Amino acid sequence: MQMATGVQNQERLPENLKKQLALAVRNIQWSYAIFWSISARQPGVLEWGDGYYNGDIKTRKTVQAVELNANQLGLQRSEQLRELYESLSAGDSSPQARRPSAALSPEDLTDTEWYYLVCMSFVFNIGQGLPGRTLASGQPIWLCNAHYAESKVFSRSLLAKSASIQTVVCFPFSGGVIELGVADMVLEDLSLIQRIKTSFLDTPHPIGSYKSIPVAGSTGNDKDLACPALEPQIPDTKLSPLLGCEQLEMASPNDSSDGFEPNQPAEDSFMVEGINGGASQVQSWQFMEEEFSNCVHHSLNSSDCISQTFVDHGNVVPLCKGENDNDNGLQDVQECNQTKLTSLDIRSDDLHYQTVLSALLKTSHQLILGPHFRNSNQESSFMRWKRNGLVKSQKAGDETPQKLLKKILFEVPQMHDKGLLDSPEDNGIRDAAWRPEADEICGNHVLSERRRREKLNERFMILKSLVPSVSRADKVSILDDTIGYLQDLERRVEELESCRELTDLEARMKRKPQDHVERTSDNYGNNKMTNGKKPSLNKRKACDIDGAELEIDYVASKDGSTENVTVSMSNKDFLIEFRCPWREGILLEIMDALSILNLDCHSVQSSTTEGILSLTIESKYKGSTAASAGTIKQALQRVARKC
Amino acid sequence: MENSTQESHLRSDNSITYESPCPVYAMAFSSAPSRTSLNHQRIALGSFIEDYANRVDIISFDPETLSFKTHPTLSFDHPYPPTKLMFQPNRKSPSSSSSDLLASSGDYLRLWEVRESSIEPFSVLNNSKTSEFCAPLTSFDWNDVDPKRIGTSSIDTTCTIWDIEKGVVETQLIAHDKEVYDIAWGEARVFASVSADGSVRIFDLRDKEHSTIIYESPQPDSPLLRLAWNKQDLRYMATILMDSNKVVILDIRSPTMPVAELERHRASVNAIAWAPQSGRHICSAGDDTQALIWELPTVAGPNGIDPLSMYSAGSEINQLQWSAAQPDWIAIAFSNKMQLLKV
Numbered sequence: 004m005q006m007a008t009g010v011q012n013q014e015r016l017p018e019n020l021k022k023q024l025a026l027a028v029r030n031i032q033w034s035y036a037i038f039w040s041i042s043a044r045q046p047g048v049l050e051w052g053d054g055y056y057n058g059d060i061k062t063r064k065t066v067q068a069v070e071l072n073a074n075q076l077g078l079q080r081s082e083q084l085r086e087l088y089e090s091l092s093a094g095d096s097s098p099q100a101r102r103p104s105a106a107l108s109p110e111d112l113t114d115t116e117w118y119y120l121v122c123m124s125f126v127f128n129i130g131q132g133l134p135g136r137t138l139a140s141g142q143p144i145w146l147c148n149a150h151y152a153e154s155k156v157f158s159r160s161l162l163a164k165s166a167s168i169q170t171v172v173c174f175p176f177s178g179g180v181i182e183l184g185v186a187d188m189v190l191e192d193l194s195l196i197q198r199i200k201t202s203f204l205d206t207p208h209p210i211g212s213y214k215s216i217p218v219a220g221s222t223g224n225d226k227d228l229a230c231p232a233l234e235p236q237i238p239d240t241k242l243s244p245l246l247g248c249e250q251l252e253m254a255s256p257n258d259s260s261d262g263f264e265p266n267q268p269a270e271d272s273f274m275v276e277g278i279n280g281g282a283s284q285v286q287s288w289q290f291m292e293e294e295f296s297n298c299v300h301h302s303l304n305s306s307d308c309i310s311q312t313f314v315d316h317g318n319v320v321p322l323c324k325g326e327n328d329n330d331n332g333l334q335d336v337q338e339c340n341q342t343k344l345t346s347l348d349i350r351s352d353d354l355h356y357q358t359v360l361s362a363l364l365k366t367s368h369q370l371i372l373g374p375h376f377r378n379s380n381q382e383s384s385f386m387r388w389k390r391n392g393l394v395k396s397q398k399a400g401d402e403t404p405q406k407l408l409k410k411i412l413f414e415v416p417q418m419h420d421k422g423l424l425d426s427p428e429d430n431g432i433r434d435a436a437w438r439p440e441a442d443e444i445c446g447n448h449v450l451s452e453r454r455r456r457e458k459l460n461e462r463f464m465i466l467k468s469l470v471p472s473v474s475r476a477d478k479v480s481i482l483d484d485t486i487g488y489l490q491d492l493e494r495r496v497e498e499l500e501s502c503r504e505l506t507d508l509e510a511r512m513k514r515k516p517q518d519h520v521e522r523t524s525d526n527y528g529n530n531k532m533t534n535g536k537k538p539s540l541n542k543r544k545a546c547d548i549d550g551a552e553l554e555i556d557y558v559a560s561k562d563g564s565t566e567n568v569t570v571s572m573s574n575k576d577f578l579i580e581f582r583c584p585w586r587e588g589i590l591l592e593i594m595d596a597l598s599i600l601n602l603d604c605h606s607v608q609s610s611t612t613e614g615i616l617s618l619t620i621e622s623k624y625k626g627s628t629a630a631s632a633g634t635i636k637q638a639l640q641r642v643a644r645k646c
Numbered sequence: 647m648e649n650s651t652q653e654s655h656l657r658s659d660n661s662i663t664y665e666s667p668c669p670v671y672a673m674a675f676s677s678a679p680s681r682t683s684l685n686h687q688r689i690a691l692g693s694f695i696e697d698y699a700n701r702v703d704i705i706s707f708d709p710e711t712l713s714f715k716t717h718p719t720l721s722f723d724h725p726y727p728p729t730k731l732m733f734q735p736n737r738k739s740p741s742s743s744s745s746d747l748l749a750s751s752g753d754y755l756r757l758w759e760v761r762e763s764s765i766e767p768f769s770v771l772n773n774s775k776t777s778e779f780c781a782p783l784t785s786f787d788w789n790d791v792d793p794k795r796i797g798t799s800s801i802d803t804t805c806t807i808w809d810i811e812k813g814v815v816e817t818q819l820i821a822h823d824k825e826v827y828d829i830a831w832g833e834a835r836v837f838a839s840v841s842a843d844g845s846v847r848i849f850d851l852r853d854k855e856h857s858t859i860i861y862e863s864p865q866p867d868s869p870l871l872r873l874a875w876n877k878q879d880l881r882y883m884a885t886i887l888m889d890s891n892k893v894v895i896l897d898i899r900s901p902t903m904p905v906a907e908l909e910r911h912r913a914s915v916n917a918i919a920w921a922p923q924s925g926r927h928i929c930s931a932g933d934d935t936q937a938l939i940w941e942l943p944t945v946a947g948p949n950g951i952d953p954l955s956m957y958s959a960g961s962e963i964n965q966l967q968w969s970a971a972q973p974d975w976i977a978i979a980f981s982n983k984m985q986l987l988k989v
Contacts, residue, residue: 384661384987385939385955388910404889404914404933407671407694407964408871411729412827416782416801418696418726419753599772 024055024181025077027203031195033185034058034168035119039134040179042126049127049134052179056081056119058186062111083107084116088123115186118166122159132158133173134180143174145191149184172196176204465591468607568639570632575624577602579635583643585616592645596638597622600630661957662986664705664714668693670979672702674731675969676760678746685709687972688720688760690748691984692728700724702731702750704760707986709972722765728752729783733760735790735970751783755798757810771796771808773815784827790877791834799826805839807851817854821847824867830875830883840870840885846896860901861894863887874918879925882942886915886930893918893930895942908940910953917966923973927954931963937978937987957987 024036040052057077087107112120127135133156137144149157149171150164157163157171163184170189173182174196181204403409467481470488569580579597583589590609597604597620606621624630630638672692686706693700704720707713734747746760747768757768772780781802789795794811805821808814822841829839835851844863850856863870869888876882882905883896893908893915913933921927931937938953957978965979974989 382660383955383989385937385957385989388938388953388956390910390952405871405916406933406962407669408916409888410696411671411694411727412784412825412871414696415727415729415752416784416825418698419780419782599770 020177021053021055021078021081023204024053025057025074025081027199028055028057028183029074029077030203031183031185031199032057033183034115035184037119037122037182037184038176038179039127039138039182045126047129049129049132049138049180051123051125054081054085054119054123056084056116058115058119059113060116061113062107084112084120085123087112088120092124113166115166115168118159118162118168121162125159133171134182137173137180138175141175143172143193143196145193145196146171146173147188147190174200176200465594468594468604469590469609568636570635572632577620577622577624577632577635579618579620579622579639581616581618581620581639581643583616583639585611585614589616589642590618592642593618593639596642597635600635600638601625602630602635660988662707662712662714664691664984664986666691666693666703666982666984668695668701669982670694670984671964672728672731672750673965673967673977673979673984674733674748675967675971675977676733676746677735677971678733686715687969687975688733688746689977689984690731690733691979692724692731692750694727696727698725700727702728702748702758704748704765707975709975717763719763720760720765722758722767724750724752726752730785732786732788734793735788736793749786749788749796751786751798753780753782755783755786755796755808769810769813771810771813773806773808773818784825785829785872787829787831787837789831789834789837791831795831795834797829797831797837799829799839801825803841805829805837805849807837817851819849819854819857821849821857824869827869827871828873830873832875832880832883838873838875838883840873842867842869844868844870846870846873846883846885848898858901860898861885861896861904862902872916872918874920874928876920876925876928878920878923882920882925884918884920884928884930886918889914891915891932891934893928893940895928906942906951908938908951908953910938910950911936913962916962916964917978919966919968919976921973922968922970929966929968929976931959931966931978933962935959935961935963935980937963937966937976939989959983959985 020038024038028034028036035054035056035058037054038052039049042048042050055077060080084107125132127133129135130139133144133146146152146157147170149168150160152160152163154160163169163171167186168184169187171182171184172195173180175181183199463478463481466485467476470481470485567582569578571578581593594604594607601624602622603625604620604622606619608619610617670691671694672690674690676688676690678688686708688704688706690702690704692702700723702722702724704717706715706717708715728750730751732749734749745762748758748760748765750756750758755771757771759766759768781800781804783798783800786796786798789797794809795816796808796810798806798808799821800806803820803822803824803826804818805826806818807816809816821839822843822845824842826839826841829837831837832848836848837851838846838848838860840846844865844867845859846861847857847859861870868890870885871888872886874884876884881897881899883898885894885896886892887894891909891911891914893911894904895906895908897905908928908930911930911932911934915930915932917932918928918930921929926942927939928942929937929939935958937957937959939955940951940953943951959978959980960983961980963978963980965977967977969975969977976987976989978985978987
């Protein structure tokens with residue numbers, strides 16, 4: 004019956020309660036007012052119902068441009084604090100919903116605001132803690148020196164000290180408890196409570212049911228409140244309604260060492276709003292009869308339970324386990340700038356405090372990477388990792404893993420090879436033969452076979468470039484044309500031998516090589532040699548060669564005569580004449596050097612006499628920026644000297 | 647210069663997406679702010695098309711408005727897909743030079759000069775001997791201590807160290823028994839590489855005769871595909887294996903035994919990047935569509951290491967870069983999208 008009323012209570016907090024609280028606390032100029040109401044989810048437990056904050060403010064953030072009066076500002080601040088608490092404690096379950104648009108972040112809070120915020124996480128069993136005892140007795144409790152109070156009397160004393168809250172007053176109201184706090188020392192003055200009740204809170208309630216709640220009666224009815232709720236959840240059948248509530252004792256960690264007198268004023272529950280499902284509730288309650296060790300065991304469990312719920316990667320768990328060590332966890336506390344705590348002995352409520360604070364801060368600073376990381380209003384794209392979070396449909400089993408990475412590493416290099424070697428018409432065939440599976444690539448056989456073929460193809464390309472009038476690009480045609488060409492050459496050599504004297508003389512006069520064989524080879528290299536070599540080397544002297552500039556230069560080499568280059572340019576056409584000592588492969592090197600310079604050679608004449616290679620190359624520059632004559636000369640000389 | 651601002655998609659999960667006309671693989675953040683708008687950051691995106699014609703586009707990102715700007719003039723053709731892109735490192739001051747350098751690897755190492763409104767080829771660094779055609783490059787790394795050095799890794803088992811100022815090869819080492827897949831600088835003269843032979847080797851240019859094997863994959867010859875050296879704490883590097891969901895964290899002081907193996911990806915890992923400003927954080931991304939940020943613990947627990955945070959993309963994430971200039975941004979690439987994630 005009362006449970007039902009409790010639920011009702013919770014659901015229908017008077018709408019104007021916040022305003023009443025505001026009015027009252029502003030009038031007496033205290034720091035805050037909290038209304039503790041019976042929890043709807045957990046009958047027999049007092050939890051945060053509403054509150055109004057009237058204390059110091061560090062950073063004010065507002066979303067409205069409208070000017071607000073002091074009262075509105077106060078209400079807004081209280082709302083924002085509540086939002087911040089909810090968003091922080093919701094961190095795990097719905098990270099995307101965290102930190103709604105405006106609002107505050109933990110850095111914006113004063114110590115007093117922190118106190119107010121952390122209060123939201125407390126719950127009290129009836130008869131326990133300041134609000135619980137107030138509700139149980141039906142009498143107001145006036146606590147001076149709250150910050151020095153025994154934690155058994157006032158479990159939040161340490162918190163209060165950090166926030167400089169000195170006086171806390173609780174009195175029953177409307178089925179719950181109103182708590183007021185101030186940073187000053189105010190001596191007990193019951194008339195003040197009376198005044199508040201009559202002037203600010205005594206407005207008739209719109210909901211009649213409030214009046215019917217027997218507030219004072221809760222002392223005797225504790226059992227009714229608590230036991231029916233607990234009974235089904237506790238597996239241990241020793242608990243029967245006959246035992247009565249007096250025999251239920253809470254075991255917070257420090258109780259275990261503090262002794263077990265019955266009726267000991269209990270401390271605040273470790274249960275934290277929002278997380279206390281049935282399990283934690285069970286663990287936080289103890290039977291007096293049970294062994295000391297059991298108490299310890301259970302209390303550990305209950306603290307674990309809290310910390311795990313808040314911080315699921317378990318950073319806080321060691322804190323709880325090491326609870327006898329007074330130093331433990333201070334670091335965490337200090338991180339929150341609550342350094343005042345260090346001098347105080349660490350009791351069970353600190354544990355709660357630390358747990359809550361570290362949990363709140365952990366969720367708000369998901370990734371503290373040091374001072375370099377800017378504070379930005381933008382929220383992280385990442386959410387806290389969860390083992391089973393974000394379950395997506397797995398890839399189909401036959402899908403290649405690392406598909407693109409493997410293509411980049413295994414197949415793209417092949418493309419470059421092919422691009423250089425293949426003529427378009429046989430691409431299709433090669434594709435089939437040249438695209439080994441990823442795992443085969445590692446095989447040595449495939450590798451060496453590929454290299455052999457590369458070399459063969461390469462040699463064919465050279466041959467094709469040297470032999471004129473190769474009509475088709477396939478290998479048989481290249482060989483046929485080469486045979487014909489060689490036979491032709493042999494015939495011409497014989498012819499030329501017969502008139503050697505004449506040409507010799509002529510050559511000396513022109514400083515040109517004698518005995519040259521004059522054939523034109525078309526289409527050297529085509530696109531294939533220059534594929535992928537478009538950009539020139541660090542030379543953007545396009546303007547230099549605009550217009551019909553003619554540049555002729557003879558460069559004598561070290562020995563003065565065996566090596567020389569002539570480069571003449573007209574627009575984009577180059578005529579290169581070049582002599583150098585012959586050696587194996589030099590022709591290919593020259594072609595390579597030219598193709599790197601982006602020169603497309605359409606005619607090559609070459610001859611070799613007495614170890615001297617003579618070349619006449621007609622080429623065209625393809626592309627926007629051309630190499631200068633000097634660059635070409637240097638490139639050729641580099642080749643010539645490389646022997 | 648013609649610019650167009652593309653609508654950014656500020657989605658519910660707070661990532662900003664750029665859709666490219668073609669699939670994206672290579673990706674790089676510029677270390678230098680743009681001259682005209684200092685807080686804008688340039689990002690180079692390399693296409694992945696299995697054909698000759700590929701492109702590299704440069705877009706810029708404004709972290710204030712969370713929008714991208716495309717620059718139609720800042721774009722060039724690339725023969726086949728670039729295997730890696732990287733801007734010249736450590737160029738914090740915009741006044742030092744009017745242009746920025748971008749490097750790309752493929753058939754050769756190429757440098758491009760990125761100006762305010764144009765891109766010009768700067769140089770092509772080709773080390774191929776006459777008897778061989780090109781030895782295609784799988785990756786490269788730009789030395790951030792000595793920015794005239796770039797090291798390349800090739801399928802011909804070698805690593806080549808270039809002096810890009812002189813345009814000459816400083817040295818070429820036969821680094822591995824098989825294809826070299828990635829290379830990473832530690833110091834000015836120290837680099838490491840990973841290979842199809844399954845080893846991570848460290849080289850010191852002052853002693854080219856020797857290399858140190860600091861890790862070998864557990865299955866013989868299981869290739870190692872990528873390598874990342876922790877620039878904030880040079881004791882650590884990370885590598886990934888072929889067909890493996892593991893990120894292997896190595897400590898160069900304890901060779902052969904990895905200090906940690908991060909095994910929370912549900913499919914193979916494709917990319918890794920250390921946090922530019924923290925020695926203890928690394929991001930990894932893989933086929934399970936997730937990007938995970940990890941914090942290396944001082945002592946590893948018995949059940950392995952859980953990531954700090956996660957992000958899930960639309961499909962397999964192929965690429966991951968952590969901006970050194972603006973370390974609260976990570977870029978990932980999947981299918982034809984590039985997404986910027988706030989850390």
